[in-house]
Amino acid sequence: MSAVLKAEGLGVHTGDLALVQDVTLTVGRGERVGLIGESGSGKSLTALALMGLLPEGLHATGSVRLDGSPADLVGADEDELAPLRGKRMSMVFQEPMTALNPTMRIGDQVAEGMLLHRAHRRRAAARSAAVELLDDVGLPSPAEAARAYPHQLSGGQRQRVVAAIALANDPDLLICDEPTTALDVTVQALVLDLITRGVAARDAALLFITHDLGVVATVCDRVLVMYGGRIVEAGEVAQVFTRPRHRYTSGLLAASDLARTDDGRLLTIPGSVPQAGAFPAGCVFRNRCAAATSACETLPSWVGPDPEHGHACVHPVEVPA
Amino acid sequence: MTDPSAAPQPPSQAASQTTESLESDAIASRSNSGDSVASAVAGNESSIIRLQDVRREFRRPRRSLLQPGPVVPALRGVTLDIAAGERFGIVGESGCGKSTLLRIIAGLDRPTSGSVQVAGREISGLREGRLGFLRDQMQLVLQDPMSSLDPRMRVRDIIAEPLVAQGKPHPRTRIVELVESVGLSADALDRYPHQFSGGQRQRISIARALAPDPRILLADEPVSALDVSVRAQVLNLILEIVERLDLTLVFVSHDLSVVRHVCERVAVMQAGEVVEIGPTDQVYDEPAQPYTRSLVAAIPHLRTALEGRTAADLAAGAAAATVPPDRPGEN
Numbered sequence: 001m002s003a004v005l006k007a008e009g010l011g012v013h014t015g016d017l018a019l020v021q022d023v024t025l026t027v028g029r030g031e032r033v034g035l036i037g038e039s040g041s042g043k044s045l046t047a048l049a050l051m052g053l054l055p056e057g058l059h060a061t062g063s064v065r066l067d068g069s070p071a072d073l074v075g076a077d078e079d080e081l082a083p084l085r086g087k088r089m090s091m092v093f094q095e096p097m098t099a100l101n102p103t104m105r106i107g108d109q110v111a112e113g114m115l116l117h118r119a120h121r122r123r124a125a126a127r128s129a130a131v132e133l134l135d136d137v138g139l140p141s142p143a144e145a146a147r148a149y150p151h152q153l154s155g156g157q158r159q160r161v162v163a164a165i166a167l168a169n170d171p172d173l174l175i176c177d178e179p180t181t182a183l184d185v186t187v188q189a190l191v192l193d194l195i196t197r198g199v200a201a202r203d204a205a206l207l208f209i210t211h212d213l214g215v216v217a218t219v220c221d222r223v224l225v226m227y228g229g230r231i232v233e234a235g236e237v238a239q240v241f242t243r244p245r246h247r248y249t250s251g252l253l254a255a256s257d258l259a260r261t262d263d264g265r266l267l268t269i270p271g272s273v274p275q276a277g278a279f280p281a282g283c284v285f286r287n288r289c290a291a292a293t294s295a296c297e298t299l300p301s302w303v304g305p306d307p308e309h310g311h312a313c314v315h316p317v318e319v320p321a
Numbered sequence: 322m323t324d325p326s327a328a329p330q331p332p333s334q335a336a337s338q339t340t341e342s343l344e345s346d347a348i349a350s351r352s353n354s355g356d357s358v359a360s361a362v363a364g365n366e367s368s369i370i371r372l373q374d375v376r377r378e379f380r381r382p383r384r385s386l387l388q389p390g391p392v393v394p395a396l397r398g399v400t401l402d403i404a405a406g407e408r409f410g411i412v413g414e415s416g417c418g419k420s421t422l423l424r425i426i427a428g429l430d431r432p433t434s435g436s437v438q439v440a441g442r443e444i445s446g447l448r449e450g451r452l453g454f455l456r457d458q459m460q461l462v463l464q465d466p467m468s469s470l471d472p473r474m475r476v477r478d479i480i481a482e483p484l485v486a487q488g489k490p491h492p493r494t495r496i497v498e499l500v501e502s503v504g505l506s507a508d509a510l511d512r513y514p515h516q517f518s519g520g521q522r523q524r525i526s527i528a529r530a531l532a533p534d535p536r537i538l539l540a541d542e543p544v545s546a547l548d549v550s551v552r553a554q555v556l557n558l559i560l561e562i563v564e565r566l567d568l569t570l571v572f573v574s575h576d577l578s579v580v581r582h583v584c585e586r587v588a589v590m591q592a593g594e595v596v597e598i599g600p601t602d603q604v605y606d607e608p609a610q611p612y613t614r615s616l617v618a619a620i621p622h623l624r625t626a627l628e629g630r631t632a633a634d635l636a637a638g639a640a641a642a643t644v645p646p647d648r649p650g651e652n
């Protein structure tokens with residue numbers, strides 16, 4: 001399996017403050033990888049850094065390589081990135097109302113990417129391809145939807161349109177940043193199905209960012225757990241979610257499962273996610289961790305065969321043999 | 322709803338005990354499923370919130386000079402009986418009318434027709450100035466603690482505000498007691514909302530709600546803006562307070578799995594109607610209505626996903642959901 005996306009030592013900084021540090025990840029062709037973490041853990045910044053879309057004032061370090069393009073995407077200029085974005089790699093954002101242009105018709109927005117990347121040279125051809133795509137993503141009466149404006153569609157329909165735009169040029173890599181967080185569960189189920197089918201049909205790589213463990217387990221094969229701007233655990237979904245090693249992962253699993261203790265209370269992780277820059281030195285989780293000792297004051301090293309499998313914890317959860 | 326007995330009751334005062342029980346029998350017989358008959362009857366002895374055929378219609382802006390604007394029904398005849406001390410959940414998807422229903426129960430909105438009784442008193446016809454008793458008895462925790470706390474007020478003023486508004490004394494000892502009861506320290510009182518994390522802000526909202534010593538706590542999606550690791554903390558706090566102060570809890574959420582852990586009884590709403598009502602475990606494990614089944618089937622769950630349930634399976638479950646053509650756009 002060839003790696004479509006390979007990031008090594010990726011970091012995001014603003015001034016002296018490190019927001020994301022030392023993220024190493026690969027996503028192979030046809031592979032579905034989840035990136036999970038709570039708000040403020042740096043997962044969206046990681047996605048923006050991969051796409052070269054960091055807002056002003058933030059800069060990325062490390063290296064990001066897309067299979068088949070020689071340049072390192074970190075530090076690449078706009079001329080190098082523009083031909084890749086929307087063609088080789090594309091993104092589905094969380095909030096479809098802000099991702100779509102409110103003053104443009106749906107059909108034109110879908111066609112825009114195909115025209116820019118010369119998939120179709122004639123406007124009419126691109127438009128009819130756009131209608132086909134809208135049909136593919138399951139919009140009812142696609143020809144009518146193509147003439148509509150974003151505000152005339154429901155949230156789920158808008159997210160289908162955003163997915164259609166992202167899939168328009170058959171990208172090799174699709175990055176989804178919380179694509180279903182704003183949607184109802186029934187609509188979420190349909191959009192998740194649409195994304196996984198779209199990715200499978202194109203044999204594309206999928207990087208799926210979410211805070212919902214149930215969604216990751218449904219969609220992804222592999223998962224990376226992020227906290228405090230660092231990857232703290234990684235591995236196959238079945239492995240990480242049934243036998244977590246990092247204390248944060250096991251706490252997150254218990255909290256999201258709404259598991260109960262013997263006295264009927266729900267299991268929690270004490271404290272709350274610190275502000276950016278307020279994470280402790282050493283292990284980023286140690287100020288909320290029950291197992292923390294003075295050994296956690298130095299940065300724990302990665303334990304595992306490769307960056308895709310392992311954990312960074314001094315006192316990992318014991319696994320029954 | 323063509324049943325003549327479902328006609329809106331005039332806002333009558335203090336009905337006698339016999340008519341009250343006759344009324345609740347009528348409610349029970351009008352309910353949608355067999356389960357709700359049992360639960361409505363079980364709840365009627367000490368019901369603290371009673372809704373009868375509550376309807377709410379919103380009028381869209383007119384499109385023509387000659388005709389009034391079209392009417393959008395947000396609630397199409399909701400009949401509910403919530404017992405004192407009960408933990409009651411309301412679930413449904415956006416646009417189903419659950420927030421409208423909560424606003425009507427809280428006296429922040431008025432039904433177009435139907436009757437709303439809280440602690441035996443009719444509230445739907447009352448003027449704002451006469452709802453003081455309701456503000457004493459019932460308090461609200463809203464979804465987004467950032468927008469429901471005034472950013473320019475200190476925490477102690479936020480917590481004291483329900484008392485100030487009612488013209489009640491608000492000694493510092495009481496405010497300290499309130500803030501400590503939600504797990505914050507007294508030095509939080511001099512700070513502003515932006516200095517707190519999302520979970521702590523929601524604790525401040527809860528402290529404010531508890532200030533007038535209410536009997537009923539309404540919570541509108543209180544944890545959906547929170548991180549997973551903090552969500553359970555806030556749920557624990559709500560449950561602990563409800564138990565300690567013996568409150569009635571009405572918990573509105575789109576997330577059936579959260580409601581399941583908080584509430585004893587749940588009503589499932591779709592398009593302005595209660596389609597299913599019953600004990601939470603029963604509704605969750607053996608949903609009787611196709612809509613509830615699809616709602617449950619669409620929840621991505623860790624355990625079932627690890628057993629091999631894919632997105633396609635979820636979608637197949639969700640596809641059974643019938644989306645009404647005229648979803649009102651509120652909520």
